[in-house]
């Protein structure tokens with residue numbers, strides 16, 4: 234099967250052209266061939282990260298835990314020790330809301346309030362998210378809210394790649410079970426987890442894009458809005474796009 238390696242050209246600035254009549258080498262050999270043409274170690278490292286991300290990038294909507302219902306999945310998460318965040322958490326924060334929601338929000342990870350209560354988005358950023366949901370003409374309990382990682386990163390740092398990798402199948406299972414019409418990824422970490430991209434959030438936000446068997450819109454995280462109130466106008470623009478997609482009139 235012919236594979237598309239155009240992403241490597243973007244990253245490495247080189248194009249792989251197999252010689253006429255020569256069978257395209259296996260992915261591993263092709264990657265080695267491309268990487269050998271890269272001069273700087275920084276480029277090589279970046280290429281390796283992208284290759285790894287693309288290998289893991291999901292293209293079909295398979296539920297990684299199809300045999301489990303939502304309650305069983307939540308129980309599994311509550312006993313999860315798959316990454317180092319398990320050592321510092323107080324509670325796992327699985328997600329909450331309507332498991333048949335048309336709209337699902339995906340944030341980065343629990344903060345101190347969420348870790349203490351075991352619920353997502355209950356701190357100041359959560360209160361702002363509730364206002365955003367209500368401005369769209371919905372009640373918070375009508376949507377579903379989850380995070381990329383289910384345990385709090387210490388000092389509210391950004392979750393690391395190995396932590397996201399260990400945890401993301403729980404999120405993909407939640408998405409597969411809920412089957413939302415639209416997902417709104419809040420912030421760069423959620424965007425990077427779902428799209429496996431290094432692009433800037435400012436370039437990706439505000440557009441409804443097909444994603445697996447559903448649709449995805451990217452916008453800024455409410456915590457960012459607390460630090461940068463002028464960005465609220467961009468988020469409101471993005472929410473209006475989401476409302477149009479879902480046929481909502483707003484409050």
Ligand code: SF4
Pocket residue numbers: 310313314315316317318319325382383384396399400
């Ligand atoms: S963050 Fe996710 S993978 Fe890591 S221990 Fe918590 S539930 Fe498990």
